[in-house]
Amino acid sequence: MRRVRYESTGGPLFLEEVPVPEPGPGELLVRCEAVGVTLPVVRKVTEAAEPIALGGELAGAVTAVGPGVTRFRTGQRVTGLCFGHGYADYALLREAMASPVPDDAGAVDAVALVRSGLVALGALAAARPERGEAALVTAAASGVGHLAVQLARVRGAARVVGAVSDPAKAAFVRSLGADTVVRYGDDGWGEPVDYVLDAVGGGLLTPAVAALAPGGRLVAYSSGGGTVQAYDLLVGAKSVIGFHMARIARGRPELYERWRQELWRLFGEGALRPVVHGEFALEDAARAHAAIESRSNLGKVVLRP
Structure with a gap:
């Protein structure tokens, strides 16, 4: 599979070929359909002392589940926050950080709506x-x-x-x-x-x-x-x-879930309209980061593996 990474602070982003990861206990393997680009990740690329895994919001279909997973099954569409390598064709998502995507919503909608x-x-x-x-x-x-x-x-x-x-x-x-x-x-x-x-x-x-x-x-x-x-x-x-x-996600999971349900309800009612500035291919991840850095984006910036 393809994955985006970089080798030094502020260094260029590039694609590499790596094996598809195996889900561990409590993890989902997701075929990424949309990946959100965020300012904190962009800042870490340019400021962190050591290279980081490019993670963040993602949405896609579950292709495998690890031991102990009970809430999701293969084929189900989910969205959530990936703490590992998310700029990729496939990514690992912790079950606790995942939520289902409604049937009437697309992957880009999910990435633009849920975490932001x-x-x-x-x-x-x-x-x-x-x-x-x-x-x-x-x-x-x-x-x-x-x-x-x-x-x-x-x-x-x-x-x-x-x-x-x-x-x-x-x-x-x-x-x-x-x-x-x-x-x-x-x-x-x-x-x-x-x-x-x-x-x-x-x-x-x-x-x-x-x-x-x-x-x-x-x-x-x-x-x-x-x-x-x-x-x-x-x-x-x-x-x-x-x-x-993060404090809410870790310490108040019931509130986190209630907010998540409210967002989908408002979206379904047409009261909340997520807007996507642009959809970029994985190989164009540097251009996606540039849109964030220059603050030229109108709405969400999304990668489409």
């Missing part, structure tokens, strides 16, 4: 939204952000603001239901909001906190770091809440 949607829904839940509040979503055109814009509206936001790096993305973000679109470098982001869902971090934290109304909440779920001045929180009685999906 879980992060968006989880970050939104951390903000404790109340109906009628105003929301601001940074990276509003990204794989997670474009779903967060829609979910904020579904959860009752009266006004949704999308923040983007490039004004060329404004029409796309408005098509998702945003009332207003602002650019990161703008002087002020308009009327204050009650909560911010921030996927960028870094220097964007200061204007994000400034955009909050008194008593507002900022949910930080970015791997981009950054610093918030305590005084900026104190004077407006504002708060910053960290959100990390």
